[in-house]
Amino acid sequence: MKNTLNIAILLGLILLLANGCKQTQSNSNLLSAENLVVEFQKKLLTAQEGTIIELPEGTFDFKRGLSLTDTPEITIKGAGKGKTILNFKGQIEGAEGMLIKNVKGLTLEGFTVADSKGDAIKVQECTNVIMRDLETTWTNGKRADNGAYGLYPVSSTNVLMEHCEASYAMDAGIYVGQSTNVVVRNNLVHNNVAGLEIENTVVGEVYDNVARDNTGGMLIFDMPDLPQANGDRIKFYNNLMENNNGENFAPKGMVVSTIPPGSGMILMSHSNIEAYDNIIRGHKTLGVAVNSWLSTGVPYESKEFDPYCSNIYLHDNEISGNAGPTDNTTEFGQLITAVLDGEPYDLIIDGIFKPGEPMSYCFSNNGDISFVNLNFGLGADVQQIIKNKTHDLDTYNCELPDFDTKEHDAWLALN
Secondary structure, three states: OOOHHHHHHHHHHHHHHHHHOOOOHHHEEEOOOOOHHHHHHHHHHHOOOOOEEEOOOEEEEOOEEEEEEOOOOEEEEOOOOOOEEEEOOOOOEEEEEEEEEOOEEEEEEEEEEEOOOOEEEEEEOOEEEEEEEEEEEOOOOOOOOOOOEEEEEEOOEEEEEEOOEEEOOOOEEEEEEOOEEEEEEOOEEEOOOEEEEEEOOEEEEEEOOEEEOOOEEEEEEOOOOOOOOOOEEEEEEOOEEEOOOOOOOOOOOOHHHHOOOOEEEEEEOOEEEEEEOOEEEOOOOEEEEEEOHHHHOOOOOOOOOOOOOEEEEEEOOEEEOOOOOOOOOOHHHHHHHHHOOOOOEEEEEOOOOOOOOOOOEEEEOOOOOOEEEOOHHHOOOHHHHHHHOEOOHHHHOOOOOOOOOHHHHHHHHOO
């Protein structure tokens, strides 16, 4: 399963980068440090196709969010993350620090967005997106009134995110949602509730990323009642998740508020995930969890939504150094603590499988790991779970075939 997506996504990235090369220096606009705060939004409003907006080094204080809509082939480039800092601590208007919608051919590179009122950088309904050498953060530390998302491409196609850093988001530092053809690589996420989250996304590779000191390191979720109902075909490899034992500071009622501190990786309600050559270590509650949406107990309305995990292939990972006691500051953590006597497990599944289909989880060559199947499908009462839980990992010692990427390959051939 390792190689089928690589060529297809590489072709997509070549197209993406080729489009970026169409921009010419004649369209470049270098903003001065003295006038940047006043002129930046004006430049975004008057930008024409191919415009390059260059930002100087320095810290610049904004009271209103920045926005860009509809103009194709736009580049916004600073002097580097931590060098060009767009500071929104005094923001009085706008739901995001930066909101970019419906742009075909977008490059964001080399700047920091700090202390936005809501999401830091939201890229919505865009095509051919490069997000490189960016940083998002909230400088007052872990607070429930921080923005939900740091780097936030959503409902977009052909997204490359690399060499970025995200911290102190009260939901996810890096969140890629409802998108198609995505590469997320060489990024650092730390001190968020969820470090890196892929949600309802079709065809993606996530590799060479580092997650430290989050509540949960990395997540691949499908959520109900969204325009793009189901995620599919995600390869997840060469990532490091370590010591994600940070407090959960998300407001109550959010899905991420249920994540127990000390969670390395969580897969929920997703199909066709291959995770390999990852290092997952030093967590006090769980290394990897695989569960259905049904185990949350939260109802949904979407008829298209598939609440089950299927075709989950975890192999050749290092899952180690997980030591309790488990965290019980969230409801899910309390359940795990009660059922597992406060002992962390390297791999936990909820045991709720798609009815009428063969079991399609394969876990192989992950070392001498601890494993528990909670068998929620046989009863969700704590005493029933304790009675019904099993530890037979050999049942899942198998391999899965490669993904079918014909639709994705056909799309690339037309562009």
